[in-house]
Amino acid sequence: MQVLFEKIRIQFSWRYDVMNDFQKAIDTITKAFEDLAAKIKEIADTLNEAFGFSDAEKEKKKSLSSPARYGMSLKKFRRESFIKQYSYHPIARKHLPYQRRNY
Numbered sequence: 001m002q003v004l005f006e007k008i009r010i011q012f013s014w015r016y017d018v019m020n021d022f023q024k025a026i027d028t029i030t031k032a033f034e035d036l037a038a039k040i041k042e043i044a045d046t047l048n049e050a051f052g053f054s055d056a057e058k059e060k061k062k063s064l065s066s067p068a069r070y071g072m073s074l075k076k077f078r079r080e081s082f083i084k085q086y087s088y089h090p091i092a093r094k095h096l097p098y099q100r101r102n103y
Contacts, residue, residue, distance in 0.1 A: 047053075
């Protein structure tokens with residue numbers, strides 16, 4: 001029984017070591033990608049400043065259309081606001097068996 005427990009303990013300790021190694025490798029890869037993302041962000045910001053692209057210019061740009069154009073006329077689905085002009089519901093049901101012809 002002691003030998004069996006010793007074998008199980010060795011197997012679990014081996015798995016624990018392997019999992020620690022995998023975790024360390026994953027942490028290293030994650031840190032490398034975070035550093036790469038930070039460098040790419042810096043490069044993009046530098047290029048935006050060099051070529052004159054900035055968010056402030058986009059915000060300052062005035063709209064060419066009037067605010068009145070952004071109303072019901074631009075709504076894609078007008079059926080929701082459509083009022084029916086004809087809403088007749090017949091009183092008696094049609095096409096019942098006694099109303100059909102047998103030729």
